[in-house]
Amino acid sequence: MQRHLTPWFAGLSLLLAAGCGASSQPPAGPSLAASQIATIRADRVGPAQYRVYQGITHTHVAENGDDGQGTLSEAYEFARNRAKLDFLAVSSHSHMITDEGYRVMKAAAKAYTSEGKFVALLAQEWSSISKGGHINIFEANERCPLPNGAWDDFYQRWLPNHPEVGWVQFNHPHPSNPLEFGGLSFSPVLRAQASVVALDKVTGIALLNGPGKYEKPDMKGEPDDWDRGVNHLNYEVEYTDYLNRGWRLGALGDQDNHVKNWGLATPTRTGIWARALDRRGVVEAMQARRTFASFDPNLSLWLSIGNTEMGGTLPSAGEATALVEVADPDSTIQRVELFADLDGVGGKPAQIIAKQAVGAKGARWKIPLPAARPGGYFFAKVVYHDNKAWAWSSPIWVGGAASRDARRP
Numbered sequence: 001m002q003r004h005l006t007p008w009f010a011g012l013s014l015l016l017a018a019g020c021g022a023s024s025q026p027p028a029g030p031s032l033a034a035s036q037i038a039t040i041r042a043d044r045v046g047p048a049q050y051r052v053y054q055g056i057t058h059t060h061v062a063e064n065g066d067d068g069q070g071t072l073s074e075a076y077e078f079a080r081n082r083a084k085l086d087f088l089a090v091s092s093h094s095h096m097i098t099d100e101g102y103r104v105m106k107a108a109a110k111a112y113t114s115e116g117k118f119v120a121l122l123a124q125e126w127s128s129i130s131k132g133g134h135i136n137i138f139e140a141n142e143r144c145p146l147p148n149g150a151w152d153d154f155y156q157r158w159l160p161n162h163p164e165v166g167w168v169q170f171n172h173p174h175p176s177n178p179l180e181f182g183g184l185s186f187s188p189v190l191r192a193q194a195s196v197v198a199l200d201k202v203t204g205i206a207l208l209n210g211p212g213k214y215e216k217p218d219m220k221g222e223p224d225d226w227d228r229g230v231n232h233l234n235y236e237v238e239y240t241d242y243l244n245r246g247w248r249l250g251a252l253g254d255q256d257n258h259v260k261n262w263g264l265a266t267p268t269r270t271g272i273w274a275r276a277l278d279r280r281g282v283v284e285a286m287q288a289r290r291t292f293a294s295f296d297p298n299l300s301l302w303l304s305i306g307n308t309e310m311g312g313t314l315p316s317a318g319e320a321t322a323l324v325e326v327a328d329p330d331s332t333i334q335r336v337e338l339f340a341d342l343d344g345v346g347g348k349p350a351q352i353i354a355k356q357a358v359g360a361k362g363a364r365w366k367i368p369l370p371a372a373r374p375g376g377y378f379f380a381k382v383v384y385h386d387n388k389a390w391a392w393s394s395p396i397w398v399g400g401a402a403s404r405d406a407r408r409p
Helices: 012-017 072-082 099-111 151-158 180-186 196-201 236-244 279-288
Strands: 002-004 036-039 051-056 087-093 119-127 134-138 168-170 202-208 250-253 269-274 291-294 300-305 320-327 333-341 351-360 362-369 377-384 389-393 396-398
Touching: 036 351, 051 279, 072 087, 072 099, 087 099, 087 134, 099 119, 119 279, 151 180, 196 202, 202 236, 202 279, 202 291, 236 333, 236 389, 269 279, 269 300, 300 377, 300 389, 300 396, 320 333, 320 377, 333 362, 351 362
Parallel strands: 051 087, 087 119, 168 202, 202 250, 250 291
Antiparallel strands: 002 036, 036 362, 051 269, 119 134, 134 168, 250 269, 269 291, 291 389, 300 320, 320 362, 333 351, 333 377, 377 389, 377 396
16 A cells, blocks of 8 residues: 655755755755555564664673673673673773783673674674764774873774774764764864874764663663763754764664663663674674664664665765665654755755655655755654654765765865
């Protein structure tokens, strides 16, 4: 069954007209009334070459001096056997552990990885605390020894000197802190300050986090109050803020477990689209930004535009058609929304340009897109569980000759 979308976004023309002047306006696009939605089965989401795997990339233990509970063995076994995760990263704070402790973590991650069954990821949370927030570094061959707030050293020296790093993610963002993740000094909007290595390696941001010290393993916790920022319960505003600065970030969902409930504190998951459940497959999916964040343990979400996959870059800024597929075998999807940044990096953050009611456990939504300027992007959002749960796709960016040169000085 197909239903036509009733045009609700009467302000689209205003959005297209936004900017500093007529020269900054992207060309008008096709009518959103041409979009279509159909009900699909849960196993019909996504392309055939990938499978969805669910996991958590930000957790803690007590072993080696970190500030959580339990051991590496307990964490990996709990996540694999009780939480039924496909992958887990234990991300001990790099300033709390020693080099020897990191070597123990590296050995444990290798020992608990079983290809096709479970991937134990090697991670560390480099914590600059009051001088810029926390980030996770994955698969590095050594512990990051940099002191609090050494962002210039991190982006310009340490990260370029560690090509083995799989990816870096921003944890529980707080843009109200002007020093967060190095602040605007390292925003890719400022081309003279941007590190190409940092742009390529920083591939994700948490849209959900916590509750780090929720004691029960029942998936009934909610994100930490102190981590809600300006947007309550999630970091959607922060997501669009950092995307608008030019960071190319995929969507991630984390729990930041500090007690023995790794993977079961909340329903939060990071979903990835990977070719195989092994270390190479997980790292490649994270690097490609084929990820989504959800407050549900078995939801699947896919976004493509033409032949460009979620996390990718369109070859040009012309008109195209987006495909959003979402399904959950035990939850009713209430609606899907499409966000767009049409004026590129440094302009206005992404806004909703279309939404559609679903009322089923699975949906396929096709929608013609307005043209966007190089450097702009699109991403999808899903709302379910009586408007109390969400999922977000990673963006698809708009390429073209001006995509890196259209940044504001």
